[in-house]
Amino acid sequence: MDEATRVYVKDASKRFGHGATVVHALADVTLTIEGGSFFTLLGPSGCGKTTLLRLLAGFETPTGGRILLGDQDVTALPPNRRPINTVFQSYALFPHLSVAQNVGFGLKMQGIARAKRDARVDQMLALVRMQDFAERPVAQLSGGQQQRVALARALAPEPRVLLLDEPLSALDLKLRKEMQIELKRLQRETGITFVFVTHDQEEALTMSDRIAVMSAGRVQQIGTPREIYAHPANRFVAGFIGESNFLPVTVADGAARIGDHRISLAAPADPGPATLAIRPEDIMLEPGAALSAEVTDTVYLGNAVQIMARLEDGTQIALRQPATIDLPESGQRIGLRLPVEAVQILEAE
Amino acid sequence: MSAGQGQANRTSWSLAAPALALLLIGSIGPLLIVLVYSFMTPGDYSGVQRPFTTQAWEQVFLTRDIFDDTLGWADAHMTIFWRSVKLSVLTAVITFLLGLPTAWFIATRPPDRRALWLFLITIPFWTNLLIRTIAINEIIRNEGLLNQVLLKLGVIGAPLQILYTDTAVLIGMAYVYLPMMVLPMYAAIDRFDTRLLEAAYDLFANRWQALWHVVLPVIRPGILAGSILVFVPSLGAYVTPRVLGGGKNMMIGNFIELQFGQGQNWPLGAALAVLLLIAVGLALTVYVRVLGGAGRADG
Numbered sequence: 001m002d003e004a005t006r007v008y009v010k011d012a013s014k015r016f017g018h019g020a021t022v023v024h025a026l027a028d029v030t031l032t033i034e035g036g037s038f039f040t041l042l043g044p045s046g047c048g049k050t051t052l053l054r055l056l057a058g059f060e061t062p063t064g065g066r067i068l069l070g071d072q073d074v075t076a077l078p079p080n081r082r083p084i085n086t087v088f089q090s091y092a093l094f095p096h097l098s099v100a101q102n103v104g105f106g107l108k109m110q111g112i113a114r115a116k117r118d119a120r121v122d123q124m125l126a127l128v129r130m131q132d133f134a135e136r137p138v139a140q141l142s143g144g145q146q147q148r149v150a151l152a153r154a155l156a157p158e159p160r161v162l163l164l165d166e167p168l169s170a171l172d173l174k175l176r177k178e179m180q181i182e183l184k185r186l187q188r189e190t191g192i193t194f195v196f197v198t199h200d201q202e203e204a205l206t207m208s209d210r211i212a213v214m215s216a217g218r219v220q221q222i223g224t225p226r227e228i229y230a231h232p233a234n235r236f237v238a239g240f241i242g243e244s245n246f247l248p249v250t251v252a253d254g255a256a257r258i259g260d261h262r263i264s265l266a267a268p269a270d271p272g273p274a275t276l277a278i279r280p281e282d283i284m285l286e287p288g289a290a291l292s293a294e295v296t297d298t299v300y301l302g303n304a305v306q307i308m309a310r311l312e313d314g315t316q317i318a319l320r321q322p323a324t325i326d327l328p329e330s331g332q333r334i335g336l337r338l339p340v341e342a343v344q345i346l347e348a349e
Numbered sequence: 350m351s352a353g354q355g356q357a358n359r360t361s362w363s364l365a366a367p368a369l370a371l372l373l374i375g376s377i378g379p380l381l382i383v384l385v386y387s388f389m390t391p392g393d394y395s396g397v398q399r400p401f402t403t404q405a406w407e408q409v410f411l412t413r414d415i416f417d418d419t420l421g422w423a424d425a426h427m428t429i430f431w432r433s434v435k436l437s438v439l440t441a442v443i444t445f446l447l448g449l450p451t452a453w454f455i456a457t458r459p460p461d462r463r464a465l466w467l468f469l470i471t472i473p474f475w476t477n478l479l480i481r482t483i484a485i486n487e488i489i490r491n492e493g494l495l496n497q498v499l500l501k502l503g504v505i506g507a508p509l510q511i512l513y514t515d516t517a518v519l520i521g522m523a524y525v526y527l528p529m530m531v532l533p534m535y536a537a538i539d540r541f542d543t544r545l546l547e548a549a550y551d552l553f554a555n556r557w558q559a560l561w562h563v564v565l566p567v568i569r570p571g572i573l574a575g576s577i578l579v580f581v582p583s584l585g586a587y588v589t590p591r592v593l594g595g596g597k598n599m600m601i602g603n604f605i606e607l608q609f610g611q612g613q614n615w616p617l618g619a620a621l622a623v624l625l626l627i628a629v630g631l632a633l634t635v636y637v638r639v640l641g642g643a644g645r646a647d648g
């Protein structure tokens with residue numbers, strides 16, 4: 001891990017407006033982004049992802065807290081004095097300049113000599129496979145091509161950190177998948193710290209080294225994709241990343257009780273009312289199991305079937321099974337097993 | 350081309366016909382008359398008469414010495430012409446320098462306030478040009494408001510002679526034509542995507558670099574339109590130099606008027622008017638070629 005390119009955000013908060021119309025866009029966000037990693041800010045629209053990114057870029061100053069790059073405090077530095085570049089959601093390419101001039105803009109502003117600049121621009125255009133478009137006006141490019149130019153432009157000055165604000169959201173699905181792979185490749189090849197913003201949990205899971213899940217201006221959980229998926233810290237994360245069932249339970253003696261059915265727990269949990277979270281694909285069908293439910297609906301998903309059922313206490317539960325099984329009918333009773341390793345105990349509602 | 354398209358073209362032509370007719374009658378007609386007059390002989394008191402001659406055109410450039418009858422360059426005409434071009438260019442520059450921050454200011458107000466600011470900018474148009482120019486006269490003349498205030502404050506010991514100088518003409522023209530610069534620039538800045546500015550800062554540009562390398566090139570169409578709208582009428586300005594420049598600091602418009610009035614030399618006036626038109630045409634062509642080209646050469 002690279003010390004100089006580590007980003008450290010300490011107790012950062014950001015308020016917009018004042019009085020009755022104040023918006024707390026960020027509240028006491030603390031996180032560390034390791035140098036050279038692919039770090040993702042994930043959360044629903046309006047949760048403060050863009051605001052955090054703009055604090056890192058320097059377009060906004062935090063109302064409280066500090067931002068460090070390596071061991072340098074950059075909180076008060078204007079954007080043009082931070083070795084951090086941005087790929088804007090709308091690309092924000094300069095319409096009056098050619099592709100090559102766009103890519104060379106940052107280098108030109110840094111006062112880098114023409115010959116060196118041209119060489120670097122060529123190298124960047126090769127990196128994003130846009131060599132053949134160097135002299136084109138940017139208005140003549142497709143969305144995907146503009147995206148590549150925006151990437152090359154932001155990478156050309158060799159920033160220590162690259163910020164990407166939902167860079168793929170304007171692309172169609174096929175192009176988006178291609179660019180996801182492309183971005184991962186670029187990050188590996190350049191070794192630059194990427195801070196990537198998305199509201200798409202699948203995108204976050206497939207691309208990131210680490211993810212910060214955000215909600216309402218706060219960081220809910222930080223971890224690897226696997227940690228976040230398998231061990232969501234709270235109900236918000238469990239519900240936002242993938243799908244989860246939330247069952248009201250009572251914890252006692254190292255077991256969770258649903259009605260009169262007991263599930264022994266792998267990890268210790270505080271006694272009392274709690275919420276049990278389990279993914280639909282982790283629930284097993286087991287004829288004659290102690291926990292039984294009544295099928296209310298089945299949905300064919302192509303590679304799987306989703307079975308909706310009602311537990312004896314009335315709680316709705318969803319489970320996912322391979323499409324090859326014999327589909328139970330509505331009204332039929334099925335036995336369920338909740339594997340202990342897939343069960344997560346969260347705070348009660 | 351398909352029959353349907355031909356039909357559509359004919360329809361659009363016939364829709365434009367009344368406007369074209371008006372333009373032809375209103376601009377080409379008088380222009381032809383002026384052109385013809387410039388090749389005629391001055392009438393006995395005013396107007397023109399035959400025979401056709403190039404005498405007026407010779408007078409534009411050459412002058413006959415009243416003592417020894419030799420021909421020399423018409424220095425007076427050249428001086429007036431040069432002053433007109435100089436003052437018009439300066440007017441465009443001054444209105445640009447004042448207009449850019451003004452237009453930027455208006456374009457960055459909340460949307461519901463912009464209409465109000467634009468409205469304020471156009472208020473001077475409500476008053477007759479002559480009245481407004483006389484008002485400027487009241488302000489800058491030796492006993493006027495400006496000198497009174499400066500004297501009271503002790504900034505100056507004696508009144509500044511501003512009236513009847515080129516400076517006075519410049520002040521007047523900048524005042525009169527400022528809205529013509531602000532409005533098209535406002536329209537261009539309003540379309541300007543401010544995220545481009547953030548992109549420029551992000552890529553290490555300081556404020557001046559962002560202005561020079563991003564804002565100005567992107568709003569160039571507005572600057573182009575504004576400076577044409579200021580330069581062209583400035584070159585032909587008549588009221589402002591007359592009221593604020595006095596008799597000495599004539600511009601080409603005043604000189605042309607003189608030929609049609611006291612001078613009783615309509616052909617010379619007509620020739621000067623045609624020359625002015627050609628000069629404007631040339632200047633605009635060069636200007637648009639240089640500034641309006643597909644892109645600047647620097648990278």
Ligand SMILES: Nc1ncnc2c1ncn2[C@@H]1O[C@H](COP(=O)(O)OP(=O)(O)O)[C@@H](O)[C@H]1O
Nearest residue numbers: 016017023025044045046047048049050051052
């Ligand atoms: N300039 C601003 N003025 C006022 N409120 C803002 C401003 N920018 C963002 N906000 C508010 O802050 C919150 C977070 O916004 P944002 O960071 O854009 O969220 P996200 O990028 O996650 O969708 C939202 O409620 C938004 O309305």
Ligand SMILES: [Mg+2]
Nearest residue numbers: 046049050051
């Ligand atoms: Mg956003």
